[in-house]
Amino acid sequence: MPDMRLLIVCLGNICRSPMAEGVIRARIEASPLAGRVKVDSVGTGHWHVGDPPDPRAIATAARHGVDISGLRGRQLWPQDYRNFDWLLCADKSNLRAVRARTPADARAQSALLLDWAGVEPDGEVPDPYTGELRDFEHVWGLLDRAADGVVRRLQRELDGRFV
Incomplete structure (x- = not known):
C-alpha cells in the first residue's frame, strides 16, 4: 500500500488533471519516492468518462x-474521499465542488494543487480546453x-516514515 495517495481534480479529466497525473507520476517515479506514492486523476463532471485525454494534452505531454495516451477520464466518486489522502484541485471552482460533495466519512483533505505544491499561494491552473496549443x-x-x-x-513529509 502506498504511503501517500494523491488525486488530481479538474473539470472534465481530459486536459489539466491527466497532464498533472502524468508529470507528477513521472517525477515521483524518478525520485526516491518511487513506489511509495499513488497518483490518479478525475473530473468533477461526467462528460468525458471513458475518453482519452484531449489530443492537445497528449501531444503536449x-x-x-x-x-498520457493510455489514461481514461473518470468522474469523482464518494469512495475517492476514502481512498485518497489528498484531492488536489486545478482551480477554485473545482475545489468548491470537491468540498461540497465531501461525504461524512471522508478521510481525504482537499486543496489547490499549485498552493499545496508550494508553487503559487491560492494559485489556479487555467483550463486550456477552449484555447490553443500555446495554452x-x-x-x-x-x-x-x-x-x-x-x-x-x-x-519532507514522508521522510520520517522511511527511517
Missing part, C-alpha cells in the same frame, strides 16, 4: 517525454513546477 504549453509549465513541488513536499 509527449513533447515533454510523458505518455496547453502554459499549463504544462505550471504543472511541471507543481510536480517538482509535490516531490519536495512529499520528501
Whole structure:
C-alpha cells in the first residue's frame, strides 16, 4: 500500500488533471519516492468518462517525454474521499465542488494543487480546453513546477516514515 495517495481534480479529466497525473507520476517515479506514492486523476463532471485525454494534452505531454495516451477520464466518486489522502484541485471552482460533495466519512483533505505544491499561494491552473496549443504549453509549465513541488513536499513529509 502506498504511503501517500494523491488525486488530481479538474473539470472534465481530459486536459489539466491527466497532464498533472502524468508529470507528477513521472517525477515521483524518478525520485526516491518511487513506489511509495499513488497518483490518479478525475473530473468533477461526467462528460468525458471513458475518453482519452484531449489530443492537445497528449501531444503536449509527449513533447515533454510523458505518455498520457493510455489514461481514461473518470468522474469523482464518494469512495475517492476514502481512498485518497489528498484531492488536489486545478482551480477554485473545482475545489468548491470537491468540498461540497465531501461525504461524512471522508478521510481525504482537499486543496489547490499549485498552493499545496508550494508553487503559487491560492494559485489556479487555467483550463486550456477552449484555447490553443500555446495554452496547453502554459499549463504544462505550471504543472511541471507543481510536480517538482509535490516531490519536495512529499520528501519532507514522508521522510520520517522511511527511517
